[in-house]
Amino acid sequence: MRLVIARCSVDYAGRLTAHLPLATRLLIAKADGSVLVHSDGGSYKPLNWMSPPAKLTVSVPEEDQREAGVVETWTVQHAKTDDRLVVSIHEVLHDSEHELGVDPGLVKDGVEAHLQKLLAEHIATLGEGYTLVRREYMTAIGPVDILARDDAGRAVAVEIKRRGEIDGVEQLTRYLELMNRDPLLAPVTGVFAAQEIKPQARTLATDRGIRCVVLDYDALRGIDDVDSRLF
Amino acid sequence: MRLVIARCSVDYAGRLTAHLPLATRLLIAKADGSVLVHSDGGSYKPLNWMSPPAKLTVSVPEEDQREAGVVETWTVQHAKTDDRLVVSIHEVLHDSEHELGVDPGLVKDGVEAHLQKLLAEHIATLGEGYTLVRREYMTAIGPVDILARDDAGRAVAVEIKRRGEIDGVEQLTRYLELMNRDPLLAPVTGVFAAQEIKPQARTLATDRGIRCVVLDYDALRGIDDVDSRLF
DNA sequence: CTTTATATCTCGGGA
DNA sequence: TCCCGAGGTATAAAG
Structure with a gap:
């Protein structure tokens, strides 16, 4: 160098x-x-x-x-x-x-993948009676972050972002459109989950019947503590 | 520093x-x-x-x-x-x-803004009889790059990208949806114009009745030369 | 290999 | 100020 x-x-x-x-x-x-x-x-x-x-x-x-x-x-x-x-x-x-040599590289931790894992483990955050079907549920146009079922057993597709913007809503919309053509899954509803949801994204989601959920990263990490505090 | x-x-x-x-x-x-x-x-x-x-x-x-x-x-x-x-x-x-002082800053030239300006000046690139209404036509959800009218006087919304990808089609679709609710504008058709259009973007656009136009940057810049060569 | 989604994005413009 | 869109985006993961 x-x-x-x-x-x-x-x-x-x-x-x-x-x-x-x-x-x-x-x-x-x-x-x-x-x-x-x-x-x-x-x-x-x-x-x-x-x-x-x-x-x-x-x-x-x-x-x-x-x-x-x-x-x-x-x-x-x-x-x-x-x-x-x-x-x-x-x-x-x-x-x-200067002679620097090859760098061993960066070790990262904690992003969207972590949020997905936490929400999958505590899927009841979305509502009582919710159960996890699977993470990274594959469709023809890509994986849905989380597929779950609500208390009535209906399929729910969840898209997770750190910051919820309009692109994320479009993405989820495409998945929902596709999944609702599958008679084994339909009717599928959508949940747009993020640490922060921009107003325009919320408006678009609501307009399309997609529910918005704001995730509290710290609360999800400390959910056991929260649970114990409830009693 | x-x-x-x-x-x-x-x-x-x-x-x-x-x-x-x-x-x-x-x-x-x-x-x-x-x-x-x-x-x-x-x-x-x-x-x-x-x-x-x-x-x-x-x-x-x-x-x-x-x-x-x-x-x-x-x-x-x-x-x-x-x-x-x-x-x-x-x-x-x-x-x-080291003492560097304040930097005078970068002078750029030639991006999407330039393409937009060129296409606005030569709107007939989209077809004979096309006329420019205005650039950056404001709507409630943001500005449409170009609003034009075709040879029959119908409104045409143009979205310009350097590289045409799927989110550009989504963006134009949102504009068209909104503008078509306006009785003074409707019916509004869409044109997706880019230097390069990805196959998936073209498929989605075509499926939604949006016309794709590949822009030749050099040809637009040298359009006067091209015109003179026609005679 | 191409395509897709993410980023401690950065950066600029406009309301 | 915040919000949104563009970038010579870069970069990693997936098909």
Whole structure:
């Protein structure tokens, strides 16, 4: 990995064209040929970049460029597409090379999968008498997060999201449409369950007869405690 | 901006919990308190990070941590949420500080907005006799990209995407449903226009009576040339 | 391999 | 401010 602090301008041409005027920035050249251009702010997204696999070529600029103050040119060409990033360096303020090795990678925990597991274990959260049929119930167009039955034994398809938005309601609608054509399942009702449900999603769901349930992640995790407190 | 190459382990707790085992990585501490942890591969996304606004506190570790080999601890606390990133540094291989200043920012060109503008200017691409009513036609659930009228004066709602996928068809369907309740507009037909339309999106659109149009970006840009070549 | 759903998404615009 | 849609989305999982 090479780290360079430089006054530079940057041009990208590919799925769009973009230009960064002359300023001081951090350039990161990674082992796989990818290059990141970072400023001293914003979030983790670089101002401009080239994704791997790519080839970085460092060259001495043409004479007209040198007269304009460019001392070094980085041309980063993507290996598969015709995306190209050109960094015109006017002044190098820092330059260092480092050996990092392969990273063991990130260990994550606790997202939608966890919510699904918790709700499956405590399916009565949806209402008394609810029973779990199965998680990841397969249909022709994909798996429904949870299939359950209500107290009257009717099938209930549950779609779970961390944040409930309109896409999720559309997704559940497609599942319901399909499942209701199956005489062994129909009539199937829908439940849209999320930690947070956006107003537009709620409106659309209600309009389509889909029930919305807001999940309390902490309560689900501590449901045994809650149960014991009930007595 | 501070750049550190270090052998370190990293823990994040916030919207999820995540852990990075001990390895050599690049740490970037930005002026706004944000911190990025990068490896020598992957793409522009860091292995782990803290978004601004945040506060970075560098401290000498507790004795049990020091015995485990930790020489320095970075605690990055988000200013508004309770997200927290902790970097346990075992060995510092490089450490430098740089003054970058404020970045003038990126100049972009050519995305969906550009396609919309081009199609609005050359609405006859959709068919002879088509006329533009307006771009960004407001409805209760959001703006329709283009409202036009066909050669018979019937309203046509156009949804434009760079890549036409299923959610774009859903979006247009919602608009059409709503607009067709308006007696001043009805009947409204739909056109799904994109540079590239995925087979599933095309199937769904066709099934719902929505016409698909593949846009040629270069042809739209050079439409005057094309016109002149016709004679 | 392509397609689909998710993301600590980020980022910008509009009400 | 919140909400919604777009992204050079990236990325992992599934068919």
